[in-house]
Amino acid sequence: MDVVLLSRVQFALTIGFHYIYPPLSIGLGLVLVIMEGLYLKTGLAIYHQLARFWVRIFGLIFAFGVGTGIVMEFQFGTNWAQYARYVGDVFGSPLAAEGIFAFFLESGFLALLLFGWDRISKRMHFFATCMVCLGAHFSAIWIIVANSWMQTPAGYHIVETAIGPRAELTSFWAAVLNPSTLDRLWHTVMGAWQAGAFFVISVGAYYLLRRQHLEFAKTSMRVAFVVAMVASLAQLVSGHDSAVTVAAHQPAKLAAFEGVYETGPRADLTIAGWVDETNRTVRGVKIPDLLSWLVGFDAATVVKGLNEWPESDRPPVQLSFQLYHLMVAIGMTLILLAWGGGLLAWRGWLFERRWLLWIYVFAVLLPQISNQVGWAAAEIGRQPWIVYGLMRTADGVSDNISAGNVLFSLILFTLIYLALLVVFLVLLDQKIKHGPRVEDMPRTGEVVS
Amino acid sequence: MIAETYAVIWYLLVGVLLAGYAVLDGFDLGVGGLHLLARGDRDRRVFLNAIGPFWDGNQVWLVTGGGALFAAFPHVYATAFSGFYVAFILLLFMLIFRGVSIHVRSLRAGAAWRSFWDWAFSVSSLLASLLIGVALGNVAWGVPLTAGFRYQGDLWQQIHPYTVLTGLLVVAMFLMHGAIYLVLKTEGELNARVRTWVRPTIIAFIMLYVVVTMATLLYLPHMADPFREQPLLFLLPAFSVLAIANIPREVHHGREFRAFLSSAVAMLLLLALFGVGMFPELIHARPDPALSMTLHNAASSTKTLQTMLIMAAIGMPLVVAYTFHIYRVFQGKVKLDSMSY
Numbered sequence: 116m117d118v119v120l121l122s123r124v125q126f127a128l129t130i131g132f133h134y135i136y137p138p139l140s141i142g143l144g145l146v147l148v149i150m151e152g153l154y155l156k157t158g159l160a161i162y163h164q165l166a167r168f169w170v171r172i173f174g175l176i177f178a179f180g181v182g183t184g185i186v187m188e189f190q191f192g193t194n195w196a197q198y199a200r201y202v203g204d205v206f207g208s209p210l211a212a213e214g215i216f217a218f219f220l221e222s223g224f225l226a227l228l229l230f231g232w233d234r235i236s237k238r239m240h241f242f243a244t245c246m247v248c249l250g251a252h253f254s255a256i257w258i259i260v261a262n263s264w265m266q267t268p269a270g271y272h273i274v275e276t277a278i279g280p281r282a283e284l285t286s287f288w289a290a291v292l293n294p295s296t297l298d299r300l301w302h303t304v305m306g307a308w309q310a311g312a313f314f315v316i317s318v319g320a321y322y323l324l325r326r327q328h329l330e331f332a333k334t335s336m337r338v339a340f341v342v343a344m345v346a347s348l349a350q351l352v353s354g355h356d357s358a359v360t361v362a363a364h365q366p367a368k369l370a371a372f373e374g375v376y377e378t379g380p381r382a383d384l385t386i387a388g389w390v391d392e393t394n395r396t397v398r399g400v401k402i403p404d405l406l407s408w409l410v411g412f413d414a415a416t417v418v419k420g421l422n423e424w425p426e427s428d429r430p431p432v433q434l435s436f437q438l439y440h441l442m443v444a445i446g447m448t449l450i451l452l453a454w455g456g457g458l459l460a461w462r463g464w465l466f467e468r469r470w471l472l473w474i475y476v477f478a479v480l481l482p483q484i485s486n487q488v489g490w491a492a493a494e495i496g497r498q499p500w501i502v503y504g505l506m507r508t509a510d511g512v513s514d515n516i517s518a519g520n521v522l523f524s525l526i527l528f529t530l531i532y533l534a535l536l537v538v539f540l541v542l543l544d545q546k547i548k549h550g551p552r553v554e555d556m557p558r559t560g561e562v563v564s
Numbered sequence: 565m566i567a568e569t570y571a572v573i574w575y576l577l578v579g580v581l582l583a584g585y586a587v588l589d590g591f592d593l594g595v596g597g598l599h600l601l602a603r604g605d606r607d608r609r610v611f612l613n614a615i616g617p618f619w620d621g622n623q624v625w626l627v628t629g630g631g632a633l634f635a636a637f638p639h640v641y642a643t644a645f646s647g648f649y650v651a652f653i654l655l656l657f658m659l660i661f662r663g664v665s666i667h668v669r670s671l672r673a674g675a676a677w678r679s680f681w682d683w684a685f686s687v688s689s690l691l692a693s694l695l696i697g698v699a700l701g702n703v704a705w706g707v708p709l710t711a712g713f714r715y716q717g718d719l720w721q722q723i724h725p726y727t728v729l730t731g732l733l734v735v736a737m738f739l740m741h742g743a744i745y746l747v748l749k750t751e752g753e754l755n756a757r758v759r760t761w762v763r764p765t766i767i768a769f770i771m772l773y774v775v776v777t778m779a780t781l782l783y784l785p786h787m788a789d790p791f792r793e794q795p796l797l798f799l800l801p802a803f804s805v806l807a808i809a810n811i812p813r814e815v816h817h818g819r820e821f822r823a824f825l826s827s828a829v830a831m832l833l834l835l836a837l838f839g840v841g842m843f844p845e846l847i848h849a850r851p852d853p854a855l856s857m858t859l860h861n862a863a864s865s866t867k868t869l870q871t872m873l874i875m876a877a878i879g880m881p882l883v884v885a886y887t888f889h890i891y892r893v894f895q896g897k898v899k900l901d902s903m904s905y
Binding site: 214224 | 623630638644645646649664667671712861887
């Protein structure tokens, strides 16, 4: 096996495992802000209990996110040194900005969030919660800026230096607000909100099924359903916008996502299917003209097909197609689950239907899966480029490391991450089963209002 | 000329970020190294909670320093991390284990569980400190760079007497810093025990400091050049010796915070010494020093360095302000409560 493939597998493994946690932190961060805000506003003890319990869960998730996150920042240097040399002038800044504006904020105020309950005022604690939530969102902003630049590079020029050519910054704002940044940011953050909301819903449904902590569970679920309803619908819009951007700036990627080979107007949208790569066609359920219509609000819109590119410039079609379609299918399901469940919960009917509650217990997996496959589709669809149209993935890898070294690190990462996943699930399960504690209620006399 | 100025500024700023990391994460890495010396569950929990609110934010200095290195000196970032591949991967594993062990150690009651994570925390803290020191030693000693800053690294060549010494120096420095920090955060019987650890760690630090300095003067004369050219720089080591000598005095008089500050100053001066000796190089090349990576040949464009400077000027004062505030909220002796680790 070669260094390129091993490094790609290692990057996929480490980012995939890491990406279990940040969406939960971002989504749960927002839920925490709402819960604590409601406590300050209403003074109801239940919201205090909610905030205390979910902060403990947040702390656990955050610890795993931080540990696995450090790996990501340094892997561009360890495994992708040629890439780092070629684009570091442009790509390094967002990573540094992430440290300055996001990580310091998150980790600093996390201390107050976790340990500050009795040391600072309620309002100050609420402020800390807001800052942690803001920090989590800032980290999403900067990492999406960096990744979007790899998808649709802008604000740079190629300069010949003593060591060879490299990309240098010409406009910071053009690089930061490159054509895909805003759509992809919106799309990623909504995915994170869904992850957090459905996580809270799942735990709530579990308590109701066990007939425990009833008031706690119902209140948690109501808050989370509001977030889920907003996020799932916004995701429909952001998903559409993202696809239109991909069509405009990364047409080969869109063609792979949709399995389009022939360029032309009146392109069909495949709901689900199988790409026959030898015969260059897709078998499946199709809606005539819809893809053209979605891309340009007009059935006459021309959609570029994969035949436009030589085989060496195409992403893996089947994989991109299936991952993308799975993401879309889950996204649609989540709208149904969020709005169906939200309306039923508002009426109180949801809490009485055990079979429905079981669905929501397991629905926690859906945003996780769609976040993972969505990212995988975005990255695999960009292939064979590491920076779209500018640098090939195979040219970005470190040329001074051996396959043996990468195999060594890959095996260790696999083993350690498997062990960490078990530890995480055991501890999460323990914390959930333990449930909210008595001391999570505000002490007597502490209730505001 | 302008390009030169910005490169020098970023040389300093990357140094400041890494020095911030050493002084801040240094004490919690040191506490990790001393963790197994605490007998009994309660004392170990006191140790963990002494660093509980801070270690995570302290570690961000490394992450931000790494990001700044990437943005300001991409070639150095690329050469160092790929050239020291195995060492850095091991460091990353240590940092993962460390973070997780601090958080999960007290979440279950079983003795085997706690003992496992105690060991994980302590060993990963010591090894992380050692690896950082070995890396710094290599950067100063020099690595076989070829044209285009290519460096085919090999872990076994990176470990030799000089780098082992710098590794141990960093371990001793962090242990000293951690011990003094624990004096600050503990009380009663535990405090009395922790006090007895300060002197041996200082002695180990001073001995290694002397040995490494002599080895550097003997084998790395280029590190001493700036001092020959500007004798005023000899004030740096002089002040650093004074700062170290001041530590036992402050501990003796019960001025624990001032002892901790002294230790921080001693570390900063040592790092400044290192920075002055290295300047303007970032990675020394051997056998041909002409191939060394310097702030002239490895920096980003002036446009990028300017942009980054604006970001740092906006962001870092805020970071320092709220970090300072958070340290104030948690000042004083550790008290265990229901939210503690």
